Amino acid sequence: MSVHLILFLAFGAICVAGAVNLLAQTHPINSALSLIAVMAALAGEYLLLGAEFVAAVQVIVYAGAIMVLFVFTIMLLNAGVEERTKGSRVAVLFGIPGMLLGSILVGWVVLRHSGTEAVAAGALPGDPKVIGQLLFHEFLLPFEITSVLILIAIMGAVVLASKPPTAPARKVD
Amino acid sequence: MALPIWLFILASVIKSAIVLGVLLTAVAYTVWLERKVVGHMQNRWGPTRVGPFGLLQPAADGLKFLFKEDLTPPHVYKPLFIAAPLIAVIFALTSISVIPFGNSVMIAGYSIPLQITDVNTGLLLILGVTSIGVYGVALAGWSSNNKYSLLGGLRASAQMVSYEIALGLSLVGVLIMSGSFSLRDIVQAQQGHFWGFIPRWNIFHGQFIGFFCYLMAAYAETNRIPFDLPEAETELVAGYHTEYSAMKFAMFFMAEYANMITVACLATLLFFGGWNGPLFGPPLLQALLPVFWFGAKIFAFLFLYIWVRGTLPRFRYDQLMAFGWKFLLPLALVNLIATAIAVAW
Numbered sequence: 286m287s288v289h290l291i292l293f294l295a296f297g298a299i300c301v302a303g304a305v306n307l308l309a310q311t312h313p314i315n316s317a318l319s320l321i322a323v324m325a326a327l328a329g330e331y332l333l334l335g336a337e338f339v340a341a342v343q344v345i346v347y348a349g350a351i352m353v354l355f356v357f358t359i360m361l362l363n364a365g366v367e368e369r370t371k372g373s374r375v376a377v378l379f380g381i382p383g384m385l386l387g388s389i390l391v392g393w394v395v396l397r398h399s400g401t402e403a404v405a406a407g408a409l410p411g412d413p414k415v416i417g418q419l420l421f422h423e424f425l426l427p428f429e430i431t432s433v434l435i436l437i438a439i440m441g442a443v444v445l446a447s448k449p450p451t452a453p454a455r456k457v458d
Numbered sequence: 459m460a461l462p463i464w465l466f467i468l469a470s471v472i473k474s475a476i477v478l479g480v481l482l483t484a485v486a487y488t489v490w491l492e493r494k495v496v497g498h499m500q501n502r503w504g505p506t507r508v509g510p511f512g513l514l515q516p517a518a519d520g521l522k523f524l525f526k527e528d529l530t531p532p533h534v535y536k537p538l539f540i541a542a543p544l545i546a547v548i549f550a551l552t553s554i555s556v557i558p559f560g561n562s563v564m565i566a567g568y569s570i571p572l573q574i575t576d577v578n579t580g581l582l583l584i585l586g587v588t589s590i591g592v593y594g595v596a597l598a599g600w601s602s603n604n605k606y607s608l609l610g611g612l613r614a615s616a617q618m619v620s621y622e623i624a625l626g627l628s629l630v631g632v633l634i635m636s637g638s639f640s641l642r643d644i645v646q647a648q649q650g651h652f653w654g655f656i657p658r659w660n661i662f663h664g665q666f667i668g669f670f671c672y673l674m675a676a677y678a679e680t681n682r683i684p685f686d687l688p689e690a691e692t693e694l695v696a697g698y699h700t701e702y703s704a705m706k707f708a709m710f711f712m713a714e715y716a717n718m719i720t721v722a723c724l725a726t727l728l729f730f731g732g733w734n735g736p737l738f739g740p741p742l743l744q745a746l747l748p749v750f751w752f753g754a755k756i757f758a759f760l761f762l763y764i765w766v767r768g769t770l771p772r773f774r775y776d777q778l779m780a781f782g783w784k785f786l787l788p789l790a791l792v793n794l795i796a797t798a799i800a801v802a803w
Contacts, residue, residue: 314538314600321593328586338639341582349589350619356593357615360600360608413579413639 289333296329311366317355324348338413465568473574474555481554485715486516492764499768526704531602534701538601543702543709546594550713550720553587556580557723558642560733560748572749573642580641581633584724585626588679592618594713595681595688599698610697613775614681614688620782621678621685627790628671631797632660632728645732659731664800667793669729674786676721678778680714682763684770685778692772722759730755 303322310316324347331340420428490505490512497504505512530539557580558573577583592615599611633639636647650658661669678685689697699710726732735751737744773781 314535314597318538318593318597321590325590337577337579338582341579341586344586345582345589349586349592350622353589353592353596353615353619356596356600357612357619360596360612360615 293330293333296326296333299323299326300330311369313359314356317352317359320355321348321352324352338416469570470574473570477554477574478551481551481716481719482712484719485712486520488715488718488760489519489711490516491760492767495761495764496768499765520708523705523708528704528706529701531604531701533603535601535603538597539701540706542594542598542601543706543713544594545597546591546713547709547716549587549591549594550716553584553591553720554716554723556583556641557720557727558645558732559752563745571642576640576642578643579639581629581639581644581724581728584720585622588717588720589618589622591713591717594710595698598702598710599688602698602701604701606695607698607700610688610690610694610700613694614698617678617681617685617687617778617782620779621675621786624671624782624786624790625675625679627787627794628668628675629728630794631665631668634794634797634801635660635663635665641727641732645727645734648731649734657731657734659729659734661729664797665729665793667789668797669725671786671790671793672725672729675782676725677763677766678782680717680721682714682718683767684773686772687775687778690772718760718763719756722756722763725759726752726755 300323303319303326307316307319307323310319324343328340328343328348331337331343493515494504494512505515508514508518530536555574556577558571558576560572562569562571595614595618596611599607599609599614602608632644636644638644638647648657648659648663652658652662656662677683681688687697688694689699691697694700699707702710733748733752735747737747739747
């Protein structure tokens with residue numbers, strides 16, 4: 286077994302374990318931290334594929350910035366332990382076997398009939414230069430449209446967060 | 459000649475051990491330096507009793523931290539209360555791993571770079587690791603179940619996330635000029651001189667504003683005066699580490715100083731030409747001088763840190779946020795655009 290395969294399996298195991306733990310935990314902060322572990326493990330997988338830039342950005346943007354805001358919100362709201370119900374019987378009877386069946390089916394189709402080979406370790410063009418070329422030459426229009434979309438979202442958030450115009454507050458003597 | 463795998467692993471382990479040893483010693487003596495320099499600035503002596511010039515003070519402090527009672531207050535959320543200082547110190551120490559200290563050395567015919575690992579996205583890796591380090595402070599504040607700690611933790615995470623943007627943008631100018639994320643390439647792009655005597659460092663190469671932004675953002679990222687709001691002792695007792703004692707507190711302390719050193723290393727590499735400097739004398743001296751220049755530049759930065767700490771008062775929280783978002787961020791953007799235009803010219 287090569288070092289790459291061992292690392293791949295290790296990161297994959299962390300990833301799946303984190304995802305399961307995310308669902309199993311009752312406290313929101315534990316769930317958020319499991320999600321961070323999932324993100325970090327995914328970054329490790331990207332690194333194994335040779336996509337260094339994507340791995341670094343995955344850590345900075347997802348594990349670093351977005352999840353900090355999640356944790357921040359949980360801390361600010363001081364969200365408590367969530368209540369647990371027994372869960373619906375339909376989910377247990379049909380949902381879980383259905384999910385298993387579905388994932389086996391998808392895996393079988395992808396492995397047998399899509400005709401794609403497994404990606405070799407370090408095979409992806411991970412060089413920041415290549416990604417920059419792709420983003421700013423070939424996919425320039427989608428990239429710019431996405432940035433406008435994000436700008437709209439930011440403006441929406443600012444409008445929602447700013448106070449509605451009300452009568453000026455009375456001075457307190 | 460490339461190393462065989464077992465030699466590579468061996469070399470990496472040895473290099474990691476050496477770098478970690480040097481870093482932890484540097485952390486201890488930065489604390490000593492700070493106490494000494496701030497002492498003299500305030501017309502005191504600083505530590506003098508333990509050893510000559512108080513040089514053994516860090517060892518005494520370390521022993522004290524080890525033997526203090528490790529208190530865990532009731533009603534804390536224990537798993538995270540224990541994990542938080544570990545997260546802080548581990549990520550602070552990890553980010554040193556991509557910092558190059560000098561050129562390669564030849565040992566037994568193999569070329570070994572003076573760096574734990576040379577990743578070609580080294581700078582991004584440091585930014586990523588430091589952005590994870592925020593969790594240490596934030597979780598410490600939350601898990602302590604104490605209003606002062608919580609406020610400190612919230613402040614820290616808000617401040618670090620805000621200033622990370624300005625920090626990242628201030629570095630893009632340097633990246634445009636050198637065309638690489640690899641710290642080694644960035645240093646190598648700064649070799650040579652202008653008109654024969656001014657070194658070709660990025661700071662003399664139009665990146666002065668970039669450096670200013672980096673420096674300001676770095677003070678905020680490391681929670682140092684004048685931006686030490688997360689642990690503002692006059693309003694928050696001790697901020698996020700109010701409930702911590704003994705070695706757990708020492709871990710936060712070590713993390714802060716290790717982060718200072720990393721920031722100083724980055725500033726040296728990105729703006730001040732890394733290990734570039736005048737080389738002279740016999741071959742052995744020529745081999746050692748780059749590491750010396752690198753160390754001297756870092757020392758200058760640490761001294762500046764301490765100098766600022768001894769000079770400036772603390773900002774108010776709204777001033778901190780306004781400065782970061784309304785002044786530093788636009789300034790970094792202007793620098794980025796100006797650099798891009800100048801390079802494209």
